[in-house]
Amino acid sequence: MDALEIAGLLAGAFAAGAINAVAGGGSLVSFPALLAAGYPAKAANVTNTVALWPGYLGGSIAYRPELERQRSRIALLAAPSIFGAIAGSALLLSTPGGTFRAIVPFLIIFAAFLLLAQDGLASFAQTHRLGAVSDNHVPAALHAGVFALAVYGAYFGAGLGILTFAVLGILLPDDIQHSNALKGMLSLIINAAAVVYFAAFGPVEWVPALLMACGALAGGYLGVGVARRLGPRYLRWAVIAYALLVAFVLFIT
Template sequence: MIEFAAIFLAGVWAGGINVIVGSGTLVTFPTLLLFGYPPLVANISNNIGMVAGGVSGIYGYRRELRTNRGVLVRLAPASIAGAVVGAILLLVLPDESFKAIVPVLIVIGLVMVLVGPAVQRRTASLEHDGAPKKRSGILLAVGVFVLGIYGGYFGAAQGILLVGLMGLVLSDGIQRLNAIKNVLATAVNAVAAVTFMIVATDRIDWEVVALIGSGAFIGGYLGARFGRRLSPAVLRVVIVVIGSVALVKILVFD
């Protein structure tokens, strides 16, 4: 019962953090390892369970999504394609292949979150015609595809990276970027989950999926209610603080 309660509460916390910032996997994945679950089983089961948190988070951010349907239509296919590639790589490559670069990716994501507003202003001042904007859109789609691969493989801090990347290109406020991030990250998790259920059913622990899924669903809804009330500046600070804590955890304690 203690183990089940701990996994459930980890799911609640991770679901809330994922919706507000990202990096919830850095809560649930180590929790599963602590209780002796094999890394691959823990990673796959956690991925499937976290889909529920993304769904409730998307519902919580539904107002911010109404004006961004065009962006989602353009970027979702790139996320989905990347997720399929990442899920396949997870089944054929050792865990160390991507986990070794997680700290570097987190640092890059945090820097992008911080410099995003300045880059947006600079880009807007230079765009006198449609060509630069078109090139930026292509680069954004390629970046989202690459992050989809990463998300399908491991996914820790995927949300931070997505917000940072979009903040360099899109002119939307950070709350709207956060809403788009929730949809793209959930799409990645969902596609990877379906892939795992088709080709890796023997590596899924359905008790873990149920515990993390139910916890993340609650956490995702609570996270959306809390996160939507934060000012843009405060939200950026929250992202940087949580991302820094995740970075320290990986470098010092893992």
């Protein structure tokens, strides 16, 4: 790794950490950074998952009070999170490298669309309560939804937090902060299961993964102030524009 590659990976991970802390969608920056460094699409995706995992841990620690009252929910939803993540990880590793490279632009566009629709999804979630009628009730639809989210999260992952927040908002009678806390914990569990699976069976590039993990942690802590000055809306549009540019480049190369 030369100095330029190191700088690019650190910058991408730093930005991803800050973006995830404020608006979500950080993988749309860090994943292309790995592609630009010359890593194959599948290895870049696996390495990106490993690199960004520590950021979810920090968020869950910060949300300890909101998570304390949701212990039973977390215990019930851990199984579909883990099994879904294992299924998604296995699906990713069984996908031929060329095939995954071909569908990556579509996955990036899908994740960019989720960012674009984030406010609408959040509003819909808050006004259409379709699931639990009490704090202790976990509807069957949520188990199925979390399993599907975990499959997607382990397979690609960009936009997972947005989807999870919308599903929780629709199916649970919680305020935004408790839904956001549970979203972060489920993302932590899903990505932890994927990291263990990839560490055992996947093409993880450990040097850039560890380097980017440091960048993501720093970005989540130090970059939040900068990201907040931009505001979530402007930051989101910047990430969407960048993601669409990356998808276009991947389509034509």
